[in-house]
Amino acid sequence: MRLTLRQLQIFLAIAQSGTTTAAAETVSLSQSATSAALNELESGLATSLFDRVGKRLVLNDNGRLLLPQASQILDAANTIEQQFLDQNATSGAGLRIGASTTIGIYLLPAIMAALNTMSNKSQTTSGAHHPNVTIANTGDIALAVSNFEVDIGLIEGPCHQADLTVEPWISDELIIVCTPHHPVLAGKPSDKVPLKALRSANWLLREAGSGTREAVEHALLPHLHHLQPAGEFGNSEAIKYAAAEGLGIACLSRRVVADLLSIGRLVEMKTSIPKLERRFYLIHHQHKMLSARLAYFLDFCRHWTA
Structure with missing residues (x-):
């Protein structure tokens, strides 16, 4: 067999970076060796995998066909390798976790x-085989799992990738918060805020693609019909501090705002809207080879309680 894992690794690096020069840095080879490996792969398959557009290499239809197959093959090889690096299946050594x-x-x-x-x-495995954690919004994590860039995803919103196994996990409570001095409270934090006031309020929101954004809209729009944005933020930490400074009101996980609620910088708004909850999910690729370590981590998450 003329096809090698190294060739597939180099192919993926070029597909992701768009040039052999950038890919060479990723795979720790010279640019000439990287180009030679690509030429050998294309020669072995008797087909071109990229269109040459100036100095960039853009996947053609053959390359797009190979891309998911190469990702799956390399992921399986990585799983085989990792499961023998640490015989302790209860450790997270070598896992790539997306959250x-x-x-x-x-x-x-x-x-x-x-x-x-x-x-x-007493501490996670040292060296090259410690767990590797990627944190991004739900859409990006789902895409990373789909592309075999992480082994498992822990996400806080619905997943729309058809090639993933999606398992409902734990529930999370969402609450509406604002600064104690926000005018929508009218100086009476103990009173229920009318829906009319919520509809006209300025809302601090997560960016599109965020599980929190999707969950908030799913929970609130049936009651408020529209959320008037005062700003979009890339993480919930920024939103809660913006709310504490009076820039708007926000709907966030109780876990996120617990610290500012405890010291009075934020207050929970009372409304007639029913209790707001969302579901967290565990996801992995349908064709993912589950090593003993990954299977143990999945089961550990299933039974974990805060």
Whole structure:
């Protein structure tokens, strides 16, 4: 067989970077060696995989056909390699974990610490085989799982990728908050805020693609019909501090705002809207080879409680 894993690795690096020069840095080869490997791959397959557009290499239809197959093959090879690096299946060594923002900041550290305790270690495995964590919005994490860039995703919104296995996980409470001095409270934080006031209020929102944004809109729009944005932010931390400064009101996870609620910088608004909850999800690729370590981590998450 003339096809090699190294050739596929180089092919993926070029597909992602668009040039052999940039790909060479990723795979730790010279530019000439990277170009030679691509030429060998195209020669072995008797087809061109890229269109040459100036100095850039753009995937053609053959390249797009190979891309998901190459990703899956390399992911399977990586799984085989990782499962023998650390025989302790209860550790998270070598796992690539993707988490959406709220989970990555407020839940995942506790999960990993508990996992660490279960594996009888005082700290995560050192060296190249420690867990690698990527934190981004739900859409980006789902895409990373779909492309085999991470092994598992922990997300806080619905997932629309057809090639993923999506498992409902734990529930999360959303609450509406603002500064105690916000005019919408009319000086009476204990009173219910009318829906009319919420409809005319300025809202601080997450960016498009965020699980929190999708969950908030799904929960509030049936009651408010429209959210008047005062700003869009890339993470919930920025939103809660913007709300504390009086820039608008926000609907966020209770976990996110617990600290500012406890010291009085934010207050929970009382409304006639029913209790707001959303579901977190565990996702992995349908064709993902589950190593003993990854299977253990999945099961650990299923039974974990805050």
